[in-house]
Amino acid sequence: AHAANGMGCVLADDMGLGKTLQAIALLLHLKGTRSPWTAALVVVPSSLMYNWRREMQRFAPTLRVMLYHGADRGAALKKLLEAGGSRGCVTPAGDRPAAKRQRVAAAPVDVVLTSYGTLKAEAKSFVGDQGWSCVIVDEAQTIKNPNAQITRTVKALKAPVRVALSGTPIENKLSELHSIFDYAIPGLLGPLKEFSRQYGKAIEQRQDEAKLHQLRRLTAPFLLRRLKTDKAIIADLPDKVAIDEYAALSAAQAAMYQAVVDNTLDTLAAARDDPDPLKRKESRGLVLSLISALKQICNHPANYKREGAAHAADRVEDSGKMTLLMDLLEPIVAAGDKVLIFSQYARMCQLLQQMLQRSALGVRPLVYEGSMSQKQRDHVVRRFASDPSAQVLILSLKAGGVGLNLTQANHVIHYDLWWNPQVEAQATDRAFRIGQAKNVFVHRLVTRGTFEEKINAMMQRKRELAELTVASGESWLGDLSSDELKDLFALSSDLTQADGP
Structure with a gap:
């Protein structure tokens, strides 16, 4: 529903409840309902890229997926562009003079799958005026530090639909949740300084239930979290x-x-x-x-x-x-x-x-x-x-x-x-x-x-x-x-x- 209305969300289901599969289903839905379709971008830790590709091949074989990673990524992209034409979006920064660069999103594919490291190294190849149909970031706690370069790069990506996947949207402090929401739905939680003043100490140190309830009400429409231990969610999972x-x-x-x-x-x-x-x-x-x-x-x-x-x-x-x-x-x-x-x-x-x-x-x-x-x-x-x-x-x-x-x-x-x-x-x-x-x-x-x-x-x-x-x-x-x-x-x-x- 949020995607259909051009809004983002945070999928924070417990680990093992199929966040990857849900994200793939969303990509299939969006591709089938949106026209024209420019490529979607999926950013994941490098250790998970091949798992994501296997899951896409298994559950969404109709999606054309480009794995943009590794030393030969520039040559692979160039080959794709020459074979299928360009939709106006950028090749790697080092492959061509700046004036002739093409965006990675120009590749004639439905999904570009890349790593946080590649995105950080080639930020200009991913961030541009045209943007993406959808951006999905897996293990979104990677962008928990609002001052980190990778966080700033991810937040600069342009897309009408932004989705964050994380089984642990908070690892150490509430500011991490703010950073993830600032990517998915910019402005929802206000400026970080005001957010910390209103919720930070009250919840982290005093465990203020009223403030926690208030924050939950604010984020609930845009955050989905289900637990494996809830038998209403999954009744046959062993103990x-x-x-x-x-x-x-x-x-x-x-x-x-x-x-x-x-x-x-x-x-x-x-x-x-x-x-x-x-x-x-x-x-x-x-x-x-x-x-x-x-x-x-x-x-x-x-x-x-x-x-x-x-x-x-x-x-x-x-x-x-x-x-x-x-x-x-x-x-x-x-x-x-x-x-x-x-x-x-x-x-x-x-x-x-x-x-x-x-x-x-x-x-x-x-x-x-x-x-x-x-x-x-x-x-x-x-x-x-x-x-x-x-x-x-x-x-x-x-x-x-x-x-x-x-x-x-x-x-x-x-x-x-x-x-x-x-x-x-x-x-x-x-x-x-x-x-x-x-x-x-x-x-x-x-x-x-x-x-x-x-x-x-x-x-x-x-x-x-x-x-x-x-x-x-x-x-x-x-x-x-x-x-x-x-x-x-x-x-x-x-x-x-x-x-x-």
């Missing part, structure tokens, strides 16, 4: 069972943990007492650096010390988490089930792969992480889907946490936690989505007696006020007082492996 699995530190981990805490807190105290305001400002960064260091220590000492994966592969017992992981995987592998293992550290992904390959489990894990080419990533996903012996897939949280359909797995293990429920849910929902036939078991690994257990407890006590409530991630930890930080990072030494459970 999701989340389990906190607790590991103990090894003696080596405990010693390293305590040394890093002591050293960093001393440096932090000095920075906070420094008369130089820049030094005091840097103290917040020290806290966040400490969090990352302690996470890596809890993962495995080799993760923190940057040891080579092959060198550390036989030292499973150095990490309580790694020992716990082996115990968890044994019955999963024996049952013939498949499992996703997430870590936010690429180095830890490599360590996990080497350690599991050398274990007695008899598995050869696949890895999906950011340094891989798109071709390599697609090969990994296809093999995991089709090869029964490919039971374990290790993914970096950033590269594999969004967009992928991995319902072959019915176990998800979060090896290290990112304390933002939205980010964690995105990763979990690679398996817990439409098409899943089994109950999904989510194992969250937490190290006992450490800051991991304490922050996890804080997050469990914090109840989300509503679907628009904001998870603040880890940044709030930088604002804790020195005494609060000492208490948070204090190690309960009696809970290490050396002392027994």
Whole structure:
């Protein structure tokens, strides 16, 4: 209805409810009802482009789709233009003199599919007077920062219909929602400064239900959000069972943990007492650096010390988490089930792969992480889907946490936690989505007696006020007082492996 009236919208359905398919159906509808039809533009993360193309080929084979990505994209576009003529819209900036450029939208196709990176690199090739019939942006949280270049480029695209797809329209703060709406329906939420004054602190800090209700009423006509857990939406989706699995530190981990805490807190105290305001400002960064260091220590000492994966592969017992992981995987592998293992550290992904390959489990894990080419990533996903012996897939949280359909797995293990429920849910929902036939078991690994257990407890006590409530991630930890930080990072030494459970 919004599209028919030349308006935009935000499709914020829970992950796995088919936002891609709904968007493809919209493209088919618009092409069939609008004349003349110029190309539509679909912008997605590079890791999802080939998935989008496959879905279009499957569900909308009548749509002529051009994948505009990769080193040969300029030559491919030129060939299309020469074969089918030009409708007046731009080729890549480097292919021709500025006066003779043609817009990408001139290609004789129905849909141009590109990545955020390509759009950012060739902004002038996409932004012009003629515009597009429709612009769809997937994983729209990519444009959550209103000051980012990619956000400004996306908002400059001209189209009567703008659609934003995101299962997590808010990851950290309400301004992200404002930025997405500013693209889809410019002006609806007013200027950012006024929006933040009226809603920001009231909802984020005071959890003001009246303000939340007011914001919901304002956005509801243009935002569609349905949840997988709502049986009225999908009655046959299996259950999701989340389990906190607790590991103990090894003696080596405990010693390293305590040394890093002591050293960093001393440096932090000095920075906070420094008369130089820049030094005091840097103290917040020290806290966040400490969090990352302690996470890596809890993962495995080799993760923190940057040891080579092959060198550390036989030292499973150095990490309580790694020992716990082996115990968890044994019955999963024996049952013939498949499992996703997430870590936010690429180095830890490599360590996990080497350690599991050398274990007695008899598995050869696949890895999906950011340094891989798109071709390599697609090969990994296809093999995991089709090869029964490919039971374990290790993914970096950033590269594999969004967009992928991995319902072959019915176990998800979060090896290290990112304390933002939205980010964690995105990763979990690679398996817990439409098409899943089994109950999904989510194992969250937490190290006992450490800051991991304490922050996890804080997050469990914090109840989300509503679907628009904001998870603040880890940044709030930088604002804790020195005494609060000492208490948070204090190690309960009696809970290490050396002392027994």
